[in-house]
Amino acid sequence: MSTPRLLRIAVPNKGALAEPAAAMLRAAGYRQRWDLKDLTLIDSDHEVEFYYLRPRDIAVYIGRGDLDLGITGRDMLLDSAADATEIMQLGFAGSRFRFAAPVGTTLTLPDLEGLRIATSYPGLLDGYLREQGISAELVKLDGAVESAIRLGVADVVADVVDTGTTLKRAGLELFGDPICTSEAVLIQRNGSDLPPQADALRTRLTSVLVAQNYLMMDYNVEAGNLAATTDLAPGVEGPTVSTLAKDGWCAVRVLVPRKGVHLLMDRLYEAGARGILLTELAACRL
Numbered sequence: 001m002s003t004p005r006l007l008r009i010a011v012p013n014k015g016a017l018a019e020p021a022a023a024m025l026r027a028a029g030y031r032q033r034w035d036l037k038d039l040t041l042i043d044s045d046h047e048v049e050f051y052y053l054r055p056r057d058i059a060v061y062i063g064r065g066d067l068d069l070g071i072t073g074r075d076m077l078l079d080s081a082a083d084a085t086e087i088m089q090l091g092f093a094g095s096r097f098r099f100a101a102p103v104g105t106t107l108t109l110p111d112l113e114g115l116r117i118a119t120s121y122p123g124l125l126d127g128y129l130r131e132q133g134i135s136a137e138l139v140k141l142d143g144a145v146e147s148a149i150r151l152g153v154a155d156v157v158a159d160v161v162d163t164g165t166t167l168k169r170a171g172l173e174l175f176g177d178p179i180c181t182s183e184a185v186l187i188q189r190n191g192s193d194l195p196p197q198a199d200a201l202r203t204r205l206t207s208v209l210v211a212q213n214y215l216m217m218d219y220n221v222e223a224g225n226l227a228a229t230t231d232l233a234p235g236v237e238g239p240t241v242s243t244l245a246k247d248g249w250c251a252v253r254v255l256v257p258r259k260g261v262h263l264l265m266d267r268l269y270e271a272g273a274r275g276i277l278l279t280e281l282a283a284c285r286l
């Protein structure tokens, strides 16, 4: 029987994506580099080879078919116009791509006509301006775009915004609708055939997301109140209900979303649940 070829995965080597991407792969059970100077790493147990590349270049390699799968930002994928598509959302490096101008300028979208717009994402911006029928001059910069207006090279910027701190420090404010809402995504070349290890990777990454977003809950409840509590927390495939060594009481175990879990515990308590315990999931396969 022939051994399958290595699955080749592009992983960001620096910037906002690098650390959480490596952490997610580690949490999924894959080996990751410890030495930041390593350019590649083979995880022979899983027949996977990781390539550590500039986040901006990852969509290009995937679109050309040089590598099988890559982790990048949706904004970077769209900016590259690569022949690739996102196949999974990874839940980190969330950001919005937005227009900003000096505080008090009160611009609207049509005012962009004829203005100079600084950006590190000219492909993404150009596509949006075309869609909106606006003709503007794009000033392409590598980074620190927020300083472009003060330095006189642009009237407006279009850049990645997370907390908004960088914009605020530069004396800028947002205007217009978000051009793109982004997060880290797993990408694949359109129509490419992947070795079987790709399915295992996707299952493992999904499991990491579940383990991050869910908690295991245990509680005790009198049989008469069981339905009221399980209605509040129905779980993924239904709660596990066992008999408690106390007359007329049940023990319940159920997966619950991390988000809003304190409110859920209050409601369960009101509905009769007692001894409510939460446990982190170290790993799972659902």
Ligand SMILES: Nc1ncnc2c1ncn2[C@@H]1O[C@H](COP(=O)(O)OP(=O)(O)OP(=O)(O)O)[C@@H](O)[C@H]1O
Residues within 6 Å of the ligand: 014, 015, 016, 017, 054, 055, 056, 057, 072, 073, 074, 075, 076, 093, 094, 095, 120, 142, 143, 160, 161, 162, 163, 182, 183, 184
């Ligand atoms: N402060 C941030 N918070 C959350 N996500 C961010 C933040 N800054 C950038 N990102 C996201 O991380 C991804 C990579 O951006 P990053 O700024 O790390 O790369 P870069 O430095 O522009 O890349 P390169 O060095 O290759 O040009 C993008 O998808 C972007 O939306």
Ligand SMILES: O=P(O)(O)OC[C@H]1O[C@H](OP(=O)(O)OP(=O)(O)O)[C@H](O)[C@@H]1O
Residues within 6 Å of the ligand: 015, 016, 142, 143, 144, 145, 146, 159, 160, 161, 162, 163, 164, 165, 166, 167
């Ligand atoms: O809204 P905030 O939380 O302030 O984050 C947004 C900032 O983070 C990124 O910058 P990065 O550190 O990647 O530097 P760069 O501009 O050189 O890419 C982005 O380009 C913004 O400048």
Ligand SMILES: [Mg+2]
Residues within 6 Å of the ligand: 015, 143
């Ligand atoms: Mg950046």
